Amino acid sequence: MSVSEKIREILAEQALLSPSDIAVDASLEDIGIDSMGVVEVIFAIEETFSIEVPFNANDPQASAFDVSSVGAITAAVNQLIAEQKATG
């Protein structure tokens, strides 16, 4: 399963939807994930990909991790996987 598919699966489980209902340009708000849901999604992403995601719930916009859309999350996760693999 690709990174993108795994992320859609994580989001679908959190939003109680089917992965096919998760559009790439959808925001988390669009699919009904609230602020505490975002924190759970990030935990699931960290566990699934064995990465550390920089994220402060007090100021999601200022965090280095872009959660503005499904596509943005996927891109950010791909970048973190590459970075954190490089630094071991």
Added chain:
Amino acid sequence: MSRRVVITGQGAISALGQSAKATVSAMMEGVCAIAPLEFPNADRLSVGIGGQIKGYDPAAHFSRSELALFDPFTQFAVLSAREAVAQSGLDFDEALSLRSGVVLGSAGGGLQTQDENYRLVYEEGKNRVHPFVVPRLMMNAGSSQLSMIFGLRGACYTIATACASSNHAMGQAFHAIRGGSADVMLTGGSDSMLCFGGLKAWEGLRVMSSDGCRPFCATRNGMVQGEGAAVFVFEELEHARARGANILAEVAGFSMTADAGDIVVPNKDGAARAISGALADGGLSAAQVGYVNAHGTATAVNDRTEIAALRTALGPAAETVAVSSTKSMHGHIMGGTGAVELLPCIAAVKDGVLAPTVNYDTPDPECDLDIVTNQARDQRVEVAISNAFAFGGLNAVLALKRFS
């Protein structure tokens, strides 16, 4: 005429100082005691700062047999109570001991004892723990030890309402004396959760700041944990007068509400109802309130919700009331925080000096009340209120009045 309740002793320990006197003095100097955390495995935490009590030697205060039974949260409660009772000058004779009790708040109880002993059995694979693990870790350990040390034989219990625990506890002590079931209560709260397991759990929520506690400031980015305790002697007014006690302040009103909303997100209505309720309980008007010791955790949502709640509860009077959050200096002491934060409320009504919100650098348009920033302020205050709004949507507000 109903019975009135006054405060005749205070004691505390926090990162700011190892007595109430030292803690209040550091607050008024605007000292920030938040610093790198020092305990085993702290390097594995993503947030490495806190209001930790440093330079503290338990053996200087307690015997070997006491230390076997006292988790740090109990030690802090006992040290605070010793100071408070000494200041009050009370002697608990046979008659008074039957009319006196204890009610403390704590969110974590003996969490350090739990953390260390789980580590021993799971990580080190030990099959045997110290015989006193249970009497050390139980939530009521602090209250029970105070009852035993001072011989207080009335109501004795511990309240756990997360960050509002101390305020709920002090409210119950106030009600017990006002209602006539006790004449003296030792009350306040204590917590000591600055250990690897305690902080790791908080990291999960992603609401902590890794660079400082800046309540009501536009650049705030989360809460910072602290530890400590404060204990007060609450006493019925005529009892205090009859023995010529030095009265620090009057406990005038108290109210508690529940949001019945979200387990972590605060609610303006619940907070506002608690503030209004405390004033109504004490027969106080919004215009009498000169100082608010805010819950002020420095999370994005708490601070703007609290400011909105103050506007709702106080009306036009909110625009001139002085507000500060001393968590910026000592961190969030969880179940002990309301107790430590009653100290600056007493200082406000008794001495006319308001503790500041330190680390304040940029105004936030959503928190645009009169925040006492960075330096203490001299200002005569008749009524001070202390807010506590806990996870779980539980709100408890106390109102103190200058005693003259």
